[in-house]
Amino acid sequence: ELKVEQNPLFLSMQEGKNYTIYCNYSTTSDRLYWYRQDPGKSLESLFVLLSNGAVKQEGRLMASLDTKARLSTLHITAAVHDLSATYFCAAPSNTGNQFYFGTGTSLTVIP
Amino acid sequence: DAGVIQSPRHEVTEMGQEVTLRCKPISGHNSLFWYRQTMMRGLELLIYFNNNVPIDDSGMPEDRFSAKMPNASFSTLKIQPSEPRDSAVYFCASSQRAKHSGANVLTFGAGSRLTVL
Numbered sequence: 001e002l003k004v005e006q007n008p009l010f011l012s013m014q015e016g017k018n019y020t021i022y023c024n025y026s027t028t029s030d031r032l033y034w035y036r037q038d039p040g041k042s043l044e045s046l047f048v049l050l051s052n053g054a055v056k057q058e059g060r061l062m063a064s065l066d067t068k069a070r071l072s073t074l075h076i077t078a079a080v081h082d083l084s085a086t087y088f089c090a091a092p093s094n095t096g097n098q099f100y101f102g103t104g105t106s107l108t109v110i111p
Numbered sequence: 112d113a114g115v116i117q118s119p120r121h122e123v124t125e126m127g128q129e130v131t132l133r134c135k136p137i138s139g140h141n142s143l144f145w146y147r148q149t150m151m152r153g154l155e156l157l158i159y160f161n162n163n164v165p166i167d168d169s170g171m172p173e174d175r176f177s178a179k180m181p182n183a184s185f186s187t188l189k190i191q192p193s194e195p196r197d198s199a200v201y202f203c204a205s206s207q208r209a210k211h212s213g214a215n216v217l218t219f220g221a222g223s224r225l226t227v228l
Contacts, residue, residue, distance in 0.1 A: 033216065042202065042219040050212055088154065096208070096215060097142065098167060101154040 002027045004091050006102035013079050014110055021074040021105045023089035032065050032072040033090045033099070043088065047074075079109045115220035117203050123226045129191040132223045135184055136205030144217065145178055145188050146202040154202075160186065193227045200224050 003026040013019050023032065034046040047056045049065035049072060056063050060083065062075045072089055089102045116135040124130055136143045145157040158168040160180045168178070175194070180186040190197055204217040 031214070035217075042221050043204075043217075045216045045218070048212075048214045048216055050214060090217075092215065096213070097161060098144070098156060098159050099215075099217060100156065101146075103153050 002029075002091055002093060002100045004089060004100050004102040006087075006089060006105050008105060009103060010106050010108075012108045012110060013076070015080055016078050018078065019076050021076070021087055021107075023072040023074070023102055025070050025072075025089075025091040025100075025102075027070075027091065027094060028067075029091045029094070029096075030067050031092060031096075033092075034063050034072070034074055035088045035090060035101075037086045037088065037104070039085075046087070074105075076107070079107075081109050081111065083107060084109045115203055115205050115218050117201075117220035117223050119223055120221060121224045121226075123228065124193055125228050126194055127192040128227075129189065130193045130197075130225060130227075132188040132201050132203075132225070134186045134188070134203030134220060136186070136203070137207075137218055138184065140205035140207040140218070141183070142206045142208075142215075143180060143186050144204045144206075145186070146204065147199045148202060148222075149199045157188070157201075190225075193225075195227045198225055198227050 005024045032049045035043040037043045047063040052067040054065045060077045065072045086104045086106045088104045090099045144159040157170045158178045163180045178188045200222045202222045204219045208215045
């Protein structure tokens with residue numbers, strides 16, 4: 001079974017600071033997905049990374065994928081309170097038809 | 112499109128009762144997934160369907176759980192009998208693989224929060 005591990009599990013950071021969330025997965029998947037979940041809400045798609053070396057950016061968030069290292073990162077630049085949420089990475093199975101989610105990183109941005 | 116629609120949003124029931132959760136996927140999506148989310152276990156894949164056919168139900172915890180997809184626009188997840196440890200948020204998600212990129216993004220419903228007393 002595919003394993004997806006995220007770290008850290010919990011992250012408390014001050015506004016304006018930078019930080020990186022890491023996602024390691026155990027299969028040879030060449031794609032990786034990031035989702036955001038606000039408290040009490042559903043999951044929303046953030047980024048779709050479709051190949052080795054892929055980099056996607058939106059606002060203060062930037063995601064990258066290294067398929068050789070089986071590692072994806074989500075980098076937060078100059079954090080603001082609105083980024084407080086839980087972030088999940090998800091890796092597809094070898095067939096690409098099912099998805100395994102990481103444990104999630106609960107991010108709290110404090111003033 | 113109204114997105115993935117789940118019902119009920121909240122359900123409180125007593126141990127031993129039957130619970131049925133419902134899901135309407137996005138029109139045109141050919142894959143449907145049921146996930147369970149708890150604090151202890153995170154987000155777990157229970158079962159997924161492709162073109163209304165169950166493909167992998169290895170995540171279904173035990174025989175008390177069953178899922179059906181009688182047509183492309185409706186799926187149910189049933190728990191009978193329910194137990195307190197089944198208390199969780201149950202999410203339904205659907206997807207359609209993009210022809211050009213192959214991207215297969217999940218769209219989640221709002222979830223059904225189940226409490227079994």
